[in-house]
Amino acid sequence: MHLAVVLLFACYPGIYHVATTSQFGLVFESFLPQVQTMTPILYFGLFAMSFDFISGYTGYLSFGHAVFYGTGAYLVIVIANGKIPLLAAGTPFMISVVLAAVLAALIAVAIGLVSFRLTGVYFAMITLGFAQVFYVFIRGWDWVATAPRDGPSVSFGTHPEGFRIGIPYVDGASYAIGRLYGSGLEGFLGLFDLSTTVVSFYMIGLVVLVCYLAMQRIIHSPFGRVMIAIRENEERARAIGYNTFYYKLGAFAISGAFAGVAGALFAGYRRSVTPENTFYFLTTGDALLSSIIGGLGTLAGPLYGRLFEQGLDEFLSKGSEGGGLLPMLQEYLSRSILETNALGLTIEEMIDAFINGRASLYVGIVFVLFVLFVPNGLLGSLRERVGGPIAKLPGRLFGGEKP
Known part of the structure; x- marks a missing residue:
């Protein structure tokens, strides 16, 4: 199944090109997310998976996860601008990514040492508090800013060799990423x-x-089994001899490290960051939304949830923003139908009133429906039907068989 999904993603640019240049190109273009939409889905999907790693597998809901995402993003930009001693502006991007993961993990340990003294909603609130502290701190810290924009700082990355993914210092084995300044590949x-x-x-x-794959390996290790034991019954896990505090702290650090990597990819691709799109608590809210739609405690589910959410958003957005439904209706509905009067409005006016620019409204409605009727999410519901390693795991945590 993993191989099939990887192959599907690998073939997606080709599938999109062939489908959208075919006879029914407009229809496919309406329903399929654009390739430039898929790239942000990938790096934010990684952030959502890191959120699920701690929240879905230990049961501790971290509302402050944006701290680690923002840390990774800002560190990459700061290094690229040569503001850190011993790290030149030309430091390879992959080294910056590793450093972002390390710094995010250290910050996660510092926050976890305080936060894991609490449980339940109190843990969620204290992590939210840390997120707000970091957000206000970064927002007012002139050292990380390269340009002001109506108050909050904006940081631009100016890496002399581009943000390249691959083997550091080997030009033939690395390629620059970015919406405008990435590397093309001929032949x-x-x-x-x-x-x-x-x-x-x-x-x-x-x-x-x-x-x-690294997170998947950790979850299927003895360490991961203890994480799930904490989620299922922390008191019992503690009673049989596990020091749950250190396991939770370790899981939090690992989760923070991967969130830092996601933030680094975001900065490398966008080449600019702001406190609003990194440290703000609603960034964590987006990860929670993706996790609930895809399935908490499934790891891969948040990526599919993000794909579903962004695909729906693009499908219902304005035509100028890459939307699908609006231009398709305008193309295939005749003028006579569009000018038909119903309830005091023409069909064209109704389309403009209820569809054009209303994507967020319908995404919110879908989210409510998922919470009510698909609480296990897309992947979680699928695993309930077909079974799988994670579905069978909780019943064998303490040596017994799943009933």
Whole structure:
């Protein structure tokens, strides 16, 4: 199943190109997310998976996860601008990514030492408090800013060699990512050229895949079994001899490290960061939304949840923003139908009133429906039906068989 999903993602740019240039191109373009939309889905999906790693597998809901995402993003930009001693502006991006993971993990340990003294809603609130402290601190810290924009600081990365993913110091084994300044690839496999958008999609996807497999391996290790034991019954796990505090702290640090990697990918791709799109608590809210739609405690589910959410948002957004439904209706509905009067409005006016720019409204409605009727999310519901390693795991935590 993993291999099939990886192959599907790997083939997606080609599938999208063939489908959208076919006879029914507008229809496919309406329903399929654009490739430039898929790349942010990947790195934010990694952030959502890191959120699920701690919240879905230990049961401790971290509302402050944006701290680690923002830490990774800002560290990459600060290093690229040569503001850190011993790290030149030309420091390879992959080294910056590793440093972002390490720093985010250390901050997670510091926050966890305080936060894990509490449980339940109190843990969620104290992590939210830490997120707000970091947000206000970064917002007012001129050292990290390279340009003001109506108050909050904006940081731009100006890496002389580009933000390249691959083997550091080996130009032939690394490619720059970015919406505007990425590396294209001519004559790939001697058959076709890859645009900067497609190269960014593949290189970021490679990092996300490695991180996902690493988290998957940890979850299926003895350490991961204790994490799930804490989620199922922390008192029992403690009673049989596990020091749950240190296991939770370790899981939090690992989760923070992968969130830092996601933030680094975000900064490398966007080349600019602001406190609003990194440290703000609603960034964590987006990760929670993706996790609930995809399935908490499934690890891969948040990525699918993000894909579903962004795909729906793009499908219902304005045509100028890459939306699908609005231009498709305008193309295929005749003028006579569009000008038909119903309830005091023409069909065209109703489309504009109820669809054009209303994507967030419908995404919110879908989220409510998922909470009410699909509480286990997309992947969680699928695993309930077909079973799987994680579905069978909790019943064997303490040596017994699942009933």
